[in-house]
Amino acid sequence: MDHYKILGLTRSANKEEIKQAFRKLAMEFHPDKHAHSSNQLKENATLKFKQVSEAYETLIDDRKRADYNIRYNNSYRNSGSNYRGNSDYYYYRNNNNYQNSYNRNNYSYGGSASIVTKFEMVLRYMTTRAFLLNAALAGVLLGATYVVDAGGEALWKMQNSGKSFEEAVESVEKAKAFDDKR
Structure with missing residues (x-):
């Protein structure tokens, strides 16, 4: 039509x-x-x-x-x-x-x-409001994940200076084993 x-x-x-x-x-x-x-x-x-x-x-x-x-x-x-x-x-x-x-x-x-037509269609899709909002949301979530991960590492280092995570887990297991013996 x-x-x-x-x-x-x-x-x-x-x-x-x-x-x-x-x-x-x-x-x-x-x-x-x-x-x-x-x-x-x-x-x-x-x-x-x-x-x-x-x-x-x-x-x-x-x-x-x-x-x-x-x-x-x-x-x-x-x-x-x-x-x-x-x-x-x-x-x-x-x-x-x-x-x-x-x-x-x-x-x-x-x-x-043609390639030009396909490229134009992809470009039109990538410039739609919905696509841009979804891309922005994905960027915010990815950034937030990075900030939380970096913040967790910084907090760990502040609270447990000199210890690695593996050492902390090992000491927790030793403490549990000690409590089990009593």
Whole structure:
């Protein structure tokens, strides 16, 4: 399902055009407007409204839109068609407008995603808020483990000067053996 086709837009549409297209289609297919229609018409309108809403939510958010464009372009290339680039490229090229950054990247058009695309996907994942929060939490826990371990060693050395842990364990065992003899 192509979100741009659903909203009747080109890939170069800006946020204002996306909002206008969504408002127009939402008014046309909103379930409340078809409350008194036949069941078939009501179901079709509800389905279309859901598709329009999903398309809007994806295209209005910059990160979701970029992810969608990457996925859509890769799935189109991998579909077995004789694809040699985005058709919007020629529109932009002829109008001296190179806004579509995906056409300027050096992607391979073979059966699998290129190294650049894979790297970009990994980079996107590594810069998500959830990943960064998890990495920070792991760093804090690792740091806390180091501090506790270093603090334990320092405390041991302060309380037991000159003794190693093994010597202390040996003296405890001797004391237990002495108490058992009594």
